[in-house]
Amino acid sequence: MSRGAVLSVIGAFIGFVVVWQLVVAVSGFPPFILPAPGAVATRFVTALTDGTIWPHLATTLLAVGLGFGVGAGLAVVVGYALARSALVERLLSPYLVAAQATPILALAPLIALWFGPGLAGKVLICALIVFFPVAVATMVGIRAVDARLLELGRSLRATRRQVLTTLEIPAALPSIFGGLRVGVTLAVVGAIVGEWAGAERGLGVLINLARGSLFDIPLMFATLLTIALVGIVLYLTVVVIERRLVGAR
Amino acid sequence: MSDRGALAISGVHLAFPVRGGGALPVLDGVDLAVPGGGIVALIGPNGCGKSTLLRVAAGLLRPGRGMVSLDGVGIAGPDPRIGLVFQEPRLLPWRSAADNITYPLELAGWPLERRRARLAELTDLVALDPGVVDNRPSELSGGTRQRVALARALALEPEVLLLDEPFSALDALSRERFDLELLRLWERASTTIVLVTHSIGEAILVADRIVVMSPRPGRVVADIPVDLARPRSLADLDAAVVTRTAQEVRHHLGEGDDAGAVVREASA
Numbered sequence A: 001m002s003r004g005a006v007l008s009v010i011g012a013f014i015g016f017v018v019v020w021q022l023v024v025a026v027s028g029f030p031p032f033i034l035p036a037p038g039a040v041a042t043r044f045v046t047a048l049t050d051g052t053i054w055p056h057l058a059t060t061l062l063a064v065g066l067g068f069g070v071g072a073g074l075a076v077v078v079g080y081a082l083a084r085s086a087l088v089e090r091l092l093s094p095y096l097v098a099a100q101a102t103p104i105l106a107l108a109p110l111i112a113l114w115f116g117p118g119l120a121g122k123v124l125i126c127a128l129i130v131f132f133p134v135a136v137a138t139m140v141g142i143r144a145v146d147a148r149l150l151e152l153g154r155s156l157r158a159t160r161r162q163v164l165t166t167l168e169i170p171a172a173l174p175s176i177f178g179g180l181r182v183g184v185t186l187a188v189v190g191a192i193v194g195e196w197a198g199a200e201r202g203l204g205v206l207i208n209l210a211r212g213s214l215f216d217i218p219l220m221f222a223t224l225l226t227i228a229l230v231g232i233v234l235y236l237t238v239v240v241i242e243r244r245l246v247g248a249r
Numbered sequence B: 001m002s003d004r005g006a007l008a009i010s011g012v013h014l015a016f017p018v019r020g021g022g023a024l025p026v027l028d029g030v031d032l033a034v035p036g037g038g039i040v041a042l043i044g045p046n047g048c049g050k051s052t053l054l055r056v057a058a059g060l061l062r063p064g065r066g067m068v069s070l071d072g073v074g075i076a077g078p079d080p081r082i083g084l085v086f087q088e089p090r091l092l093p094w095r096s097a098a099d100n101i102t103y104p105l106e107l108a109g110w111p112l113e114r115r116r117a118r119l120a121e122l123t124d125l126v127a128l129d130p131g132v133v134d135n136r137p138s139e140l141s142g143g144t145r146q147r148v149a150l151a152r153a154l155a156l157e158p159e160v161l162l163l164d165e166p167f168s169a170l171d172a173l174s175r176e177r178f179d180l181e182l183l184r185l186w187e188r189a190s191t192t193i194v195l196v197t198h199s200i201g202e203a204i205l206v207a208d209r210i211v212v213m214s215p216r217p218g219r220v221v222a223d224i225p226v227d228l229a230r231p232r233s234l235a236d237l238d239a240a241v242v243t244r245t246a247q248e249v250r251h252h253l254g255e256g257d258d259a260g261a262v263v264r265e266a267s268a
Helices: A003-027 A035-049 A054-084 A088-102 A104-115 A119-143 A149-154 A159-194 A202-211 A217-246 B048-056 B095-099 B103-107 B111-124 B140-153 B172-189 B202-206 B236-237 B240-254 B259-267
Strands: B006-016 B023-034 B037-043 B065-070 B082-085 B162-166 B192-197 B208-215 B222-227
Touching: A003 A035, A054 A119, A054 A159, A054 A202, A054 A217, A088 A119, A104 A119, A104 B236, A119 A159, A119 B048, A149 A159, A149 B259, A159 A202, A159 A217, A159 B103, A159 B208, A202 A217, B006 B048, B023 B048, B023 B065, B023 B222, B037 B048, B037 B202, B048 B162, B048 B202, B065 B140, B082 B140, B095 B103, B095 B140, B103 B111, B111 B140, B140 B172, B172 B192, B172 B202, B192 B202, B202 B208, B202 B236, B202 B240, B208 B240, B222 B240
Parallel strands: B037 B192, B037 B208, B082 B162, B162 B192
Antiparallel strands: B006 B023, B006 B065, B208 B222
16 A cells, blocks of 8 residues: 555544544443443453453454355355356255345354354354355356357367366456455354354354443443454455455456 | 378358257358468458358367368367467466466476476567566557467467468558568468468468358358469569459459458458
């Protein structure tokens, strides 16, 4: 980023904090409704330094990482099959759309019931929520591969596997990464929803604790801040990998 | 003339299926024999099946009837002895020029060292500036891209080079330069060449024979020899034999309905 771009990002953040502070000052909401930014920042730092957040963060990250990996990995394979086989598309797409149309919030308690409060249920919810956007992006990307390039591959007697690795995947990569960008942020949502539905540890659990038994609203805000930061960092990671792999074209 | 690379197209019929049933005849019994090391230009009105015939010869399309053979062996599918240059460069945009040129070698399983050595030969053969081989296609000019495509088609040392209006996207001056470079390359590599073109001038400058096709369904309506000594230069294009050959080609093109457009374009 250029210096101007960095300054504008910092400026926008300062603006956000100032507005927040103004709302607190003007509205006169008590801290247990809307704590001031300073209070949240202080609580955030102490929660990090006294070790309150770390175990929850680690649990959530593990679920997000595994769920995203499993969901996106399967989605790329299924998305490819959807693009290349009319039969697969006819058979699978009604279920995919139905699964996507059912709110994950409604499914989460059921999954928690089946899989218990452990890791497996969270990974499954993450994978489910990541699956659809990545599968659709892959399908669209593979379908859009230039038929003239495929003809070139045929004229050079490329094998099925060579067509996949040297033509289809590189050509569809920008589109697949579009799906991964959406998917990685949804994976965070999936983990939090899963933890709400029943878990022993995780950032979603910490929110419930802070709101309920602890009644520590600044801690709740600090946890929300952590979740947002996790989303931003994961998203940027995907963008950086995309820049490396897709590069200039 | 070389003893390798004799291409024979005999009695080739081809029809494309039409939506809603039926078939559209595109090639109607095409016969064409090109001796090894010969250069034949294919000329004809738009939609006469020139490009389709080239795809049949390249093994990309299977004819309904008839056959294509190279040195007496039938062509049943894409063949490493045949190199194909499309109308547009058709490069992989995510690969450098060098990696585009060596792409056929990669697919054929050549090890990196051999690919590098062959790359150097190929860039020399097509006179590609070695300074641009690491650039992506989007950073190259149209002419340079087509040079890369030509090098790619030559990578596996084909006996036959099939060119589908390869220089039609270039301006007239660049096109003449490329035609001359193609001749120089042909003298070195001694491949058989079939060149599809819209330009009578280009056909005369490059070919031993000009084969004129009819409007769809395509047939060969004339096979006109070009009596110009080699090596040829642009100055040869002023000779009387050129005018006579061009008139003969135009006469045969004139047999078609929409051939007038081609004649005007070719003489422009």
